[in-house]
C-alpha cells in the first residue's frame with residue numbers, strides 16, 4: 599500500500615518579516631516528486647468540520663477579521679491574517695481530513711499533510727501561536743466522527759501543543775502526548791508534567807530542557823511513547839510533526855538532527871504497525887529553517903514508505919542535558 603500526501607503551501611498567507619511564511623516550504627516543494635509517495639488534492643474543510651473542534655463564533659469572527667481588517671495581527675505570538683487566511687486555513691484543515699479519509703478507507707497505508715498555516719496552538723475558542731484552526735485536532739475528531747473509538751495524537755513540534763490539549767481535555771476517545779521545550783519565557787508556557795491531573799495516561803506532557811536532542815528523544819520515544827501507545831490502544835495515530843526541534847532552528851534551542859527526526863518517524867511508524875495496522879497521519883506544524891523542513895519531511899517519507907534513505911549529516915554540535923530524572927518523574931506521574 600502506498601503513502602499519500604497533501605500539499606497546502608498557502609502562498610497568500612504571508613506577513614512581512616514573519617517566520618511562519620510560505621518560504622518555509624521552498625526547499626521541500628521541488629523535492630516532493632522525488633519521494634515515493636502520491637500527492638492527493640486537499641479539499642477545504644467545511645464549517646461543520648471546523649466546528650468539531652472550534653466554537654462557531656471563532657469561525658465567523660475570523661471571517662469578519664479577514665474581510666474587514668486584514669492584513670493584520672490578531673494575537674501576541676504574533677499570529678497574523680491576510681485576506682486569504684480563512685480560505686487557506688480551511689484548506690489546511692481539509693488537507694488533514696483528506697489524508698485521514700485516505701488512510702481510513704484503505705486507499706493509503708499512511709499519509710502526510712504538509713499544510714500551513716499550522717494548527718497545534720489554536721484552541722477551541724481562539725487562533726493562537728501562528729495557528730488559525732487546529733488542523734490535527736480537526737483530523738482526530740473527523741476520525742472519531744467516522745466511527746473510530748480511540749485515536750491518539752503524538753506531538754513533537756518544539757512547542758507545547760496547548761491547542762490540541764485544550765481540544766481533548768475532557769475527550770476520553772482521544773489521547774494526546776506532547777514532547778516540547780519547556781523553560782521560563784519559552785512559548786506558550788504550558789505543558790508541565792502535572793498539568794492535566796484528571797487524564798493520567800491519556801494526556802501526557804514531556805517538558806524538555808534546552809538542547810535536548812537525539813539521545814534524549816530516543817529515550818522519550820522508547821520509554822514514554824511506547825507504554826503510552828500500548829496502554830491507550832489507538833486505532834489511528836496522528837503525529838504533529840514540527841521541524842523546529844532541530845538544533846539549528848532560528849526560534850528554538852532544542853537539539854534534534856535530521857537523523858534524530860528519522861529515528862522518531864521510524865519509531866512512531868513502528869508503533870502504528872504494532873498497534874493499529876500501520877494507520878498513521880503526519881501533520882506538519884512548525885519548523886522555520888526551510889532546509890530542515892525539507893530534510894525532516896524527507897525523513898517522514900522514508901519512514902512512511904520504507905524506501906529511500908537520508909544522506910544528510912547534520913549532528914547537533916551542543917552537549918545534551920541529562921534528562922533521566924525528568925523521564926522518571928513523567929513515568930511515575932502516569933504510572934507507566
Ligand SMILES: [Zn+2]
Pocket residue numbers: 755756757840842883884885
Ligand atoms: Zn513549534
